[in-house]
Each structure stands twice: as C-alpha cells, then as structure tokens.
Amino acid sequence: MRVAVRQRLGAFRLDVAFEGPEDGVTVLFGPSGAGKSATLAVVAGLTRPDEGVVAVGERMLTDTAAGVFVPAERRRIGVVHQDARLFPHLSVERNLAYGWSRAKGERRIGWDAVVDVLAIRPLLGRSPRDLSGGERQRVALGRAMLSQPTLLLLDEPVSALDAARRGEVLGFVAELKRRFAMPMLYVTHSADEARTVGDHLVRIEAGRVVGEGAPGVMLPVDDVVGEVVAPGLVRVAEDWAVGRSVWVRLEG
Numbered sequence: 001m002r003v004a005v006r007q008r009l010g011a012f013r014l015d016v017a018f019e020g021p022e023d024g025v026t027v028l029f030g031p032s033g034a035g036k037s038a039t040l041a042v043v044a045g046l047t048r049p050d051e052g053v054v055a056v057g058e059r060m061l062t063d064t065a066a067g068v069f070v071p072a073e074r075r076r077i078g079v080v081h082q083d084a085r086l087f088p089h090l091s092v093e094r095n096l097a098y099g100w101s102r103a104k105g106e107r108r109i110g111w112d113a114v115v116d117v118l119a120i121r122p123l124l125g126r127s128p129r130d131l132s133g134g135e136r137q138r139v140a141l142g143r144a145m146l147s148q149p150t151l152l153l154l155d156e157p158v159s160a161l162d163a164a165r166r167g168e169v170l171g172f173v174a175e176l177k178r179r180f181a182m183p184m185l186y187v188t189h190s191a192d193e194a195r196t197v198g199d200h201l202v203r204i205e206a207g208r209v210v211g212e213g214a215p216g217v218m219l220p221v222d223d224v225v226g227e228v229v230a231p232g233l234v235r236v237a238e239d240w241a242v243g244r245s246v247w248v249r250l251e252g
C-alpha cells in the first residue's frame with residue numbers, strides 16, 4: 001500500500017506520504033486533529049486529494065497526475081468503524097450475507113473461514129441489538145472481510161470498548177491478518193494499540209508524517225514517564241529505550 005497525498009482542507013493542510021506492507025497492519029496514529037480521518041477519506045476515495053497517489057499492490061486507486069480516480073464503491077475496500085454500523089433490522093447472518101453479496105468476482109475469502117476465525121457462528125441467528133460491543137465489532141469485521149476487500153480500513157475499531165474487549169477484538173484482527181494475508185490500515189490515537197496491532201507504525205501530527213517504523217524499532221512515546229536529565233534530554237525506563245527513533249514530548 002502506498003499513500004502520498006496533499007490536500008488542502010480549509011486552513012488545514014494534509015501532506016502525508018507512507019508505505020505499508022501488503023500483508024500486514026499499517027497503523028496511522030496521532031493526536032486528535034492530526035489528519036487521520038482526512039487520510040482515511042483519501043484512501044477510501046471519499047475525497048480527492050489536490051495532488052498525489054493512493055495504490056494498493058499494483059492497483060492505482062488515485063493518481064492525480066495520470067487522471068486516475070477509482071470511485072469509492074469500486075475500490076474494493078472494507079471499512080470497520082468505531083461503532084459497528086450493522087443493520088439493526090437484519091440478523092447477524094443477514095448482515096454477513098450483505099457483505100458477501102457485495103463481493104465482485106472470485107471469492108478468495110471463504111464464508112466458513114471468516115465465521116470460524118471470528119468465532120461468530122453461535123451469533124448467526126441473533127439480532128445486532130442483542131450483541132455486546134465486542135461481538136458487534138467481530139460481526140462488522142466479518143461483514144467487511146466477506147465483501148472480499150483488497151484493503152481493510154479499520155477506523156478506531158476498538159475505541160468504544162472497555163480494555164478487556166479491546167484486547168479481545170485486537171486478537172481477532174491479528175488472527176484475520178494471519179489467516180488472510182492482506183493489507184490493513186488501522187487508525188487510532190492510542191500508542192498502545194499501535195504497538196499491539198501494528199506491523200508498521202506511521203505517526204502523524206498536524207497533517208504530516210513525523211516518524212515511521214516497525215513497533216520494535218520505533219517508540220511512540222506519547223505517554224512516557226521519564227526523567228529530564230538535561231534540557232531536551234529525557235531518560236526513560238531501560239526497556240523502553242530499544243528504538244532507533246524516540247519521540248519525547250517535553251513539557252514546560
């Protein structure tokens with residue numbers, strides 16, 4: 001996956017460029033207002049950048065210089081939002097069937113495989129209204145996967161859940177990745193989530209990429225507790241200090 005776009009949104013300027021693995025999770029993380037949603041909208045094809053490219057594998061989705069812009073509904077991108085957005089009047093099974101029916105061409109991702117990986121078989125006859133938040137997110141993941149996406153966008157998919165459910169759903173995301181090798185773009189403001197789920201982390205602030213790397217290499221120290229040992233120098237716990245690049249925000 002490759003994203004390199006510029007877009008002016010009122011007074012805000014988005015100017016981001018990053019690449020992510022074709023069979024892993026790229027996490028876009030950063031504070032509120034950094035431009036995460038604006039980037040997702042460009043990738044999903046909901047907005048057109050002023051300039052730049054969005055590509056998944058060999059497939060060019062946006063290329064302003066070449067006049068390429070694949071409309072959102074033909075991008076074959078699955079999206080999971082913070083709130084599952086299931087159809088409340090349809091059973092879990094029919095919600096999944098909706099995703100399945102949206103697939104075009106060959107179905108590489110099987111119905112039973114998805115249902116089993118996400119452990120949602122016992123829920124098939126239920127109404128989304130009777131599900132817990134974590135269960136709803138699992139069904140939303142299933143519906144998105146069954147539409148046979150070539151890219152899965154996860155927009156703060158666990159932000160509305162409590163800590164225990166969060167871990168559980170993140171485990172299912174990891175399992176989907178393992179089972180169905182595909183690119184995923186995961187947006188969050190949480191450094192913790194970024195480390196847990198990401199293969200490649202992209203930190204954005206004020207519309208720009210300020211650092212990227214593998215979780216073991218890059219240390220997104222949003223929430224670090226450290227000791228200021230000299231102006232501009234903060235010592236953090238030893239086991240934190242494994243990375244090449246460390247972000248430390250100094251206060252005062």
Ligand SMILES: Nc1ncnc2c1ncn2[C@@H]1O[C@H](COP(=O)(O)OP(=O)(O)OP(=O)(O)O)[C@@H](O)[C@H]1O
Pocket residue numbers: 009010011012030031032033034035036037038039189
């Ligand atoms: N259509 C628009 N017109 C003007 N400004 C916009 C538009 N869309 C987004 N912005 C601005 O761009 C900035 C980035 O917004 P964005 O929603 O992408 O941030 P974010 O990182 O997703 O934040 P959050 O974590 O709060 O969702 C914000 O300052 C926002 O007000």
